[in-house]
Amino acid sequence: MVVGSVLVTGGTGYIGSFTALALLEADYKVVIVDNLYNSSKEVLNRIELICGKKPDFYEADVCDEAALDKIFAEHPDIDSVIHFGALKAVGESGEIPLEYYRVNVGGSISLLQSMTKHNVSNIVFSSSATVYGDATRFPNMIPIPEHCPIGPTNPYGRTKSTVEGIITDHIEAQRNNATKKGEAGGEKWNAALLRYFNPSGAHPSGIMGENPLGVPYNLLPLLAQVAIGKREKLLVFGGDYESKDGTAIRDYIHVLDLAQGHLVALNYLRTNTPGVKAWNLGSGRGSTVFEMIKAFNAVVGRELPYQVSPRRPGDVLDLTANPTLANQELNWKTKLTLEDACADLWKWTENNPEGYNQEPPKEFVEALKKEA
Numbered sequence: 001m002v003v004g005s006v007l008v009t010g011g012t013g014y015i016g017s018f019t020a021l022a023l024l025e026a027d028y029k030v031v032i033v034d035n036l037y038n039s040s041k042e043v044l045n046r047i048e049l050i051c052g053k054k055p056d057f058y059e060a061d062v063c064d065e066a067a068l069d070k071i072f073a074e075h076p077d078i079d080s081v082i083h084f085g086a087l088k089a090v091g092e093s094g095e096i097p098l099e100y101y102r103v104n105v106g107g108s109i110s111l112l113q114s115m116t117k118h119n120v121s122n123i124v125f126s127s128s129a130t131v132y133g134d135a136t137r138f139p140n141m142i143p144i145p146e147h148c149p150i151g152p153t154n155p156y157g158r159t160k161s162t163v164e165g166i167i168t169d170h171i172e173a174q175r176n177n178a179t180k181k182g183e184a185g186g187e188k189w190n191a192a193l194l195r196y197f198n199p200s201g202a203h204p205s206g207i208m209g210e211n212p213l214g215v216p217y218n219l220l221p222l223l224a225q226v227a228i229g230k231r232e233k234l235l236v237f238g239g240d241y242e243s244k245d246g247t248a249i250r251d252y253i254h255v256l257d258l259a260q261g262h263l264v265a266l267n268y269l270r271t272n273t274p275g276v277k278a279w280n281l282g283s284g285r286g287s288t289v290f291e292m293i294k295a296f297n298a299v300v301g302r303e304l305p306y307q308v309s310p311r312r313p314g315d316v317l318d319l320t321a322n323p324t325l326a327n328q329e330l331n332w333k334t335k336l337t338l339e340d341a342c343a344d345l346w347k348w349t350e351n352n353p354e355g356y357n358q359e360p361p362k363e364f365v366e367a368l369k370k371e372a
């Protein structure tokens with residue numbers, strides 16, 4: 001039985017692919033749109049190996065409204081979109097901000113326009129803890145609640161807060177316009193703004209994980225590359241923050257928990273029709289960079305080399321979530337720990353040093369078949 005049909009933009013990417021898997025496992029039909037800018041189609045086979053179902057796939061750009069129109073026309077059963085497709089490197093966003101605005105903001109407008117034409121009324125948006133900027137500028141805002149004022153410190157974060165605003169205005173307008181016209185059903189327009197903290201980890205089977213096409217941007221994948229000898233050492237950006245060991249504090253959330261967060265947020269929109277809601281998806285546990293290096297060293301079984309270098313512009317001291325709202329309203333909380341994330345990431349990287357450019361380890365595929 002299919003419970004609903006969802007378009008997933010950026011669905012061959014890291015978080016999108018895990019969310020597509022969670023949706024299929026929950027009996028949603030999944031249609032992926034991705035231009036493969038930072039991902040590989042091979043992930044579709046891995047999803048199928050794990051759950052026995054494969055998402056539909058279209059290679060298309062989210063900025064291409066005509067292409068989106070065609071896809072929605074071919075799938076009139078789709079009533080919801082989960083929107084991941086975006087550029088996401090904070091540093092790069094300071095070098096080519098217009099490209100970030102074109103893809104992240106322009107792409108979201110094309111998508112909303114096409115959704116509206118086709119009466120697709122629910123959107124779950126990949127936002128980021130980056131929208132809060134430096135929450136330590138206010139008293140009592142760590143861990144960060146959703147009502148912490150928005151104040152991104154880099155162009156990437158500003159694209160995310162801009163899209164949050166655009167989605168909010170659009171959904172409210174659709175509801176108000178329906179009321180003004182005396183039409184029933186305005187409440188079908190809903191949005192979830194999901195502010196992720198630091199997604200990490202891989203599938204415990206060892207056949208699916210993060211597979212960035214260029215240099216990874218996040219701490220754990222970089223550490224994993226040091227561990228397999230692809231990188232000489234880890235650069236730790238900033239050793240002079242006001243934390244217990246001088247390094248920045250982040251909240252690491254296992255990608256499987258994050259994927260479940262999307263599923264429950266989508267279900268909440270479709271069942272409760274709340275209008276626009278923002279939810280933090282994080283664990284509530286903050287860890288310093290040095291603590292993460294220690295945790296990853298423990299799963300690898302040796303000390304990995306690192307070097308402390310100057311802070312990066314736009315980085316902040318502490319991004320730790322207060323996830324109480326998601327815990328209460330969505331009945332969602334993280335089940336896996338950062339130690340699980342480290343172990344799963346290491347299993348994935350150690351056994352698949354070339355990511356999706358190599359065959360998955362045979363014994364892992366056999367183990368999956370036995371489980372099924």
Ligand SMILES: NC(=O)c1ccc[n+]([C@@H]2O[C@H](COP(=O)([O-])OP(=O)(O)OC[C@H]3O[C@@H](n4cnc5c(N)ncnc54)[C@H](O)[C@@H]3O)[C@@H](O)[C@H]2O)c1
Nearest residue numbers: 010013014015035036037038039061062084085086126128
């Ligand atoms: N990974 C993180 O640390 C993190 C944290 C907070 C928010 N996010 C957001 O979550 C979303 C997914 O991130 P991810 O880590 O999975 O990144 P990712 O790069 O693995 O996934 C993004 C996907 O979008 C696709 N894409 C890029 N431009 C596109 C376009 N113009 N048209 C269609 N597809 C396009 C890429 O090919 C890729 O498959 C992004 O919106 C990102 O900003 C990520």
